[in-house]
Amino acid sequence: MTTKTPRTTKQRTAVLELLNEVNEFRTAQTLHQLLAERGDTIGLATVYRTLSRMAAAEEVDTLLNSDGETLYRRCSDGHHHHLVCVNCGKAEEISARAVEIWAQETAAEHGFTDIHHTVELAGRCRDCSASR
Amino acid sequence: MTTKTPRTTKQRTAVLELLNEVNEFRTAQTLHQLLAERGDTIGLATVYRTLSRMAAAEEVDTLLNSDGETLYRRCSDGHHHHLVCVNCGKAEEISARAVEIWAQETAAEHGFTDIHHTVELAGRCRDCSASR
């Protein structure tokens, strides 16, 4: 399984740089707009293509918001979950050993195999709770 | 807050009946097609409107699949989670006290308030695992 490395283009570089600075989950559209604001003229389609590829390569994490939009965020390696602020979008990674174990056990009890789970916490972060 | 009861129309009745028989998560489009197959001619838009309303009234549960489509399913009351088969769509409700507690604690530790969580397990059910 030889995964071929994508070419280094100024667009791809720009997206990577942006993701390194923005540590919250953002839609592709928002990211595209942010790129435009900092002077990088990139086609929206390219942003989508780039993000999809990065997601496939697990270089970014994705999330579906309640509107069905896909949110992207640069992420550390390994399996983890998120605690996302519904107001400002700030996200923290959290590990959840307890949940991992529970998921496996529950699935096994019901005879399920090839288990995969989704666990996301959302709420108002400290700052947004204060400035309500 | 007075929630007004929707009128009883043959369309609404048909959707309700169908949901009572189909106990798996299905897309609005699929449900619409199922209605057509059993002879109920209902506009797709009406199916969407009805399902949205039922979802708002918590008469059905909704789920977003990885394609961004909304899945609907008749559901028991109260807070619970699902164990869904990725192959046949069969879903079982599971309660997860352990997860509820973990969610609250984790959120509190990070200073988050108004917490709400999403926990879904997916995999292959016993039958689908066997007939692979």
Add this chain to the structure above:
DNA sequence: GTATGTGCAAATCGTTTGCAAGCCA
């Protein structure tokens, strides 16, 4: 040089909405 990436516009596709006509209470 050539496979790959990009931009643009058009195409998709699930879902929503406007509006006139129909139907329940």
Add this chain to the structure above:
DNA sequence: TGGCTTGCAAACGATTTGCACATAC
């Protein structure tokens, strides 16, 4: 009757795709 519902078609909005051109390697 009078307002809530429906159907149809048009509108929407996020994402994808076709294709000609540009570019990394």
